[in-house]
Amino acid sequence: MIPALQHIGDASPRVRPRRRSLARRTALAIQRAVSDVLENDEVASRPGLMQRLDPRVKLATILTFAVTVSFVHSLWVLLGIVAITAALAAASKLSVITFSQRVWASAGFFALMLSLPAATAWITPGEVLVALGPLSITEPGIYLAARLVTRVAAGAGIGLLVVWTTRWTDLLHALTALRVPDLVVATLAMTQKQIVSLLRTVENTHLARESRMLSSGSAKENRGWVTERMAFVARKSMKTADDVYDAMLARGFSGAMPSLVRLQTTARDWAWVAAGIATCAILLGADRMVVAR
Amino acid sequence: MSAASEFVLSGVRHEYRAGSAALCGIDLVIETGQHVAIAGANGSGKSTLLKMLAGLVFPSAGTITACGHPLTEDALEDPAFRREFRSRVGFVFQDADVQLFCNTAFDELAFGPLQLGLSETDVRARVATVAEQLRIVPLLDRAPYTLSGGEKKRVAIASVLTMDPSVLLLDEPTNALDPRSQVWLLDVLEEWKAAGKTVVIATHDLSIAAESADRMVVLSEEHTTAADGTPDEVLAQRELLLEVNLIHEHSHRHESGTHGHPHGHGQVHTHV
Numbered sequence: 312m313i314p315a316l317q318h319i320g321d322a323s324p325r326v327r328p329r330r331r332s333l334a335r336r337t338a339l340a341i342q343r344a345v346s347d348v349l350e351n352d353e354v355a356s357r358p359g360l361m362q363r364l365d366p367r368v369k370l371a372t373i374l375t376f377a378v379t380v381s382f383v384h385s386l387w388v389l390l391g392i393v394a395i396t397a398a399l400a401a402a403s404k405l406s407v408i409t410f411s412q413r414v415w416a417s418a419g420f421f422a423l424m425l426s427l428p429a430a431t432a433w434i435t436p437g438e439v440l441v442a443l444g445p446l447s448i449t450e451p452g453i454y455l456a457a458r459l460v461t462r463v464a465a466g467a468g469i470g471l472l473v474v475w476t477t478r479w480t481d482l483l484h485a486l487t488a489l490r491v492p493d494l495v496v497a498t499l500a501m502t503q504k505q506i507v508s509l510l511r512t513v514e515n516t517h518l519a520r521e522s523r524m525l526s527s528g529s530a531k532e533n534r535g536w537v538t539e540r541m542a543f544v545a546r547k548s549m550k551t552a553d554d555v556y557d558a559m560l561a562r563g564f565s566g567a568m569p570s571l572v573r574l575q576t577t578a579r580d581w582a583w584v585a586a587g588i589a590t591c592a593i594l595l596g597a598d599r600m601v602v603a604r
Numbered sequence: 605m606s607a608a609s610e611f612v613l614s615g616v617r618h619e620y621r622a623g624s625a626a627l628c629g630i631d632l633v634i635e636t637g638q639h640v641a642i643a644g645a646n647g648s649g650k651s652t653l654l655k656m657l658a659g660l661v662f663p664s665a666g667t668i669t670a671c672g673h674p675l676t677e678d679a680l681e682d683p684a685f686r687r688e689f690r691s692r693v694g695f696v697f698q699d700a701d702v703q704l705f706c707n708t709a710f711d712e713l714a715f716g717p718l719q720l721g722l723s724e725t726d727v728r729a730r731v732a733t734v735a736e737q738l739r740i741v742p743l744l745d746r747a748p749y750t751l752s753g754g755e756k757k758r759v760a761i762a763s764v765l766t767m768d769p770s771v772l773l774l775d776e777p778t779n780a781l782d783p784r785s786q787v788w789l790l791d792v793l794e795e796w797k798a799a800g801k802t803v804v805i806a807t808h809d810l811s812i813a814a815e816s817a818d819r820m821v822v823l824s825e826e827h828t829t830a831a832d833g834t835p836d837e838v839l840a841q842r843e844l845l846l847e848v849n850l851i852h853e854h855s856h857r858h859e860s861g862t863h864g865h866p867h868g869h870g871q872v873h874t875h876v
Contacts, residue, residue, distance in 0.1 A: 352750065479707075497705075500706065504747075508749065554697070557655070557697075558702050563767070571728065
């Protein structure tokens with residue numbers, strides 16, 4: 312016989328809209344993170360321009376463009392690079408809106424926060440556009456801050472393009488081919504796998520809690536819960552790391568991670584390299600001309 | 605103990621923390637070619653015992669020998685012994701997620717043979733053969749975290765088989781497997797038996813022990829050996845199985861009325 316408290320009552324649940332708790336918002340963010348990771352392979356499999364390139368070539372592209380972006384001083388040329396990344400996203404069958412949102416909402420936002428002081432008269436004196444005492448916004452300050460933000464967004468866009476259009480496994484193979492030490496590549500591979508695995512654990516833990524909650528709980532309770540789960544995940548990740556190492560030892564691991572992957576470049580890849588170098592040269596030339604004026 | 609003994613354990617004790625024993629006074633001899641099921645309730649020490657046989661955990665007291673050689677941490681520091689031992693003894697972990705740490709399923713299958721120093725041609729040939737045997741060819745290009753539970757288990761087993769071990773240690777192999785995959789696993793175990801491989805399975809699933817093993821060792825909740833015999837002999841000792849928490853008294857109703865009998869995980873019973 313089951314205890315009386317386990318009998319099903321006849322009270323109907325009252326449904327009323329409520330604000331999402333911190334724990335709920337965390338669970339939703341984790342769900343999104345997991346689906347983003349899993350969706351990445353689907354995006355990287357689309358028949359787009361950058362998906363067809365050798366991953367090593369794409370990594371080389373990142374480096375070339377990153378160097379170019381760091382040498383560019385003109386805001387207009389930087390905006391041109393941002394436009395090029397958006398065009399490449401479209402040619403690679405990515406949603407330009409989603410791509411731009413990701414770039415500006417993450418890298419752009421943080422760069423804006425960091426560069427805001429540079430827009431003030433305190434750091435960059437000049438003609439005042441908005442008078443706020445020592446924190447007045449100046450015209451050269453705004454230009455400087457806009458250049459910093461755009462530079463970060465341009466770099467982040469290039470990086471995001473490579474990550475989105477390349478399967479994680481191919482990216483790791485490319486790193487191996489580019490002579491990045493085996494242990495570094497293996498650590499990256501395991502880290503990504505463990506992140507997915509731990510995200511799923513945390514997601515399930517949040518869902519299990521939510522399924523037994525009648526109210527969203529106080530903010531203090533939710534903060535405590537989220538912090539406690541973070542500690543739990545940290546402990547679990549250490550245990551998992553030990554188990555994975557045991558699994559490696561059991562299969563003869565002795566410190567090296569040899570691989571059989573052999574990547575091959577095609578004419579398309581070399582055409583891309585040539586186009587990339589030419590574009591960077593044109594951008595640097597244009598930057599010199601604009602700055603000289 | 606005969607010349608063909610694969611493992612010999614004498615007075616083995618293991619403590620993860622001082623005063624908290626995971627195994628107590630285990631004496632066990634496993635002969636080459638035997639199929640042994642180590643059964644016991646959760647926390648009885650099955651996984652620890654299996655890890656000891658795999659040279660991953662070492663006794664706090666007592667000794668283990670593998671094929672006549674002492675199996676110690678120091679012995680495994682010797683590259684020649686380590687290579688010989690790791691190529692001979694394969695371990696399939698309970699949690700396939702732990703075992704699959706490479707980029708793709710292909711890399712998983714190639715990892716062991718590459719560690720053994722085989723040539724690229726040999727490694728590719730082994731991967732192709734085992735992938736075909738376990739019907740995982742379509743999975744080879746996929747990242748392990750995108751696989752289902754059953755697929756992960758197949759890849760985990762395949763990743764060990766490519767090393768062509770003569771001893772296979774499997775920790776709770778039927779965990780997370782659907783019924784079709786469980787039947788598939790039993791077929792694989794039969795093939796290994798026919799091939800003369802030594803197999804040691806840690807399980808609390810009595811049906812897999814009864815169907816696949818020719819010897820059954822039961823660990824008690826006190827972490828000692830409670831029984832050792834053929835599956836028929838051990839499974840006939842219902843009082844013992846109740847005591848070690850492998851079966852429980854279960855009552856249910858038929859048209860003729862309610863009755864009770866011992867019932868264990870994965871155990872099929874008949875009514876007269």
